[in-house]
Amino acid sequence: MTVFTSPEFDNHEQVVFCADADSGLRAIIAIHNTNLGPALGGCRMWPYADDEEALRDALRLARGMTYKSAITGLPYGGGKSVIIGDPKTLKSEALLRAMGRFVDSLGGRYQTAEDVGTTVADMDILRQETEFAHGLSGSSGDPSPATAYGVFMGIRAALYFKHQRDDLRGLTVAVQGLGNVGKRLCRYLADAGTRLVVADINEDAMQAAIRDFGATPVSPNDIHKVEADVFAPCALGAILNDKSIPELSAGIVAGSANNQLAGPQHGEALRKRGVLYAPDYVINAGGLIDIYVGEEGGNQEAVLKRTAEIYQTTLTILERAAREESATDAIADSMAEERFRDRRSCRVAA
DSSP states (O other): OOSTTSTTOSSOSEEEEEEETTTTEEEEEEEEEOSSSSEEOOEEEEOOSSHHHHHHHHHHHHHHHHHHHHHHTOSOEEEEEEEESOTTTTOOHHHHHHHHHHHHHTTTSEEBOBOTTOOHHHHHHHHTTOTTBOSOTTTTOOOHHHHHHHHHHHHHHHHHHHHSOOOOTTOEEEEEOOSHHHHHHHHHHHHTTOEEEEEOSOHHHHHHHHHHHOOEEOOTTTGGGSOOSEEEEOSSSOOBSTTTGGGOOOSEEOOSOSOOBSSTTHHHHHHHHTOEEOOHHHHTTHHHHHHHHHHTTOOHHHHHHHHTTHHHHHHHHHHHHHHHTOOHHHHHHHHHHHHHSOHHHHHHHO
């Protein structure tokens, strides 16, 4: 396994491999860029097929956090940590404490919060070993409500750009993934009068969506093919690829999943198909905003007010992409890079 030759390596500043024999911890912390401030990104726990898959995920997710912080105007860099293992069977207090000690050893260069496979309660345990764990119970807590709200605002902005309306009544949204963010997004959409089509590998989550939102269930393998106004990927990444893009029926893709594009060419592939893509790290930044506002002493009202700005940010990107006849992800990347690449301008932009 090599770092510098990995296809996901993008001049990351630091990669730390963590192992603790007593707890069984095996983890990777990737720091992409700290020009804007300390690297902030969640701690993911996942049963990766091998160490190389874990490294690729850590590198890619860390890079995405740099761009997310920059485009959102927050004083953070980008980082991510991944714990290798099934959280249902391998997670323990000893393992989490060991992870907290590794985070603490970086002295604040990397700061973490919950992610896929970890919880607010897990962050409380990490906090016993390091001050650099965020999203705790009793403070900012679970960031998924703010993430869902930001995605909802991104969907509205995309609809306004494409159809000159952001009223969702009577429209159909296909939601892939009914985890913490997906189910909360469904609530926002249902309350707005949207017809929902949903898919998840968890049958209980599917039944809850049918019961609570009147949703129509479909197979996870077919959700992207559904006739809908919006396709909202809210599961894992790389859903937009050579196979799935030609099968899309929705005219808009806007969801919470990180790294939805399987490769850098797929944003342009969507544009050529006439599918409007709201870049994932732009509209799923609500959780990051939640942590920032919470650390600054703000309440939930302040979180939602700041998260609502995702609407205008998304609209600005879509408008610029149309003017320049460019893929929306390329425009978002360019705008983010303008903010974090030049050290002299970073602090002002933040």
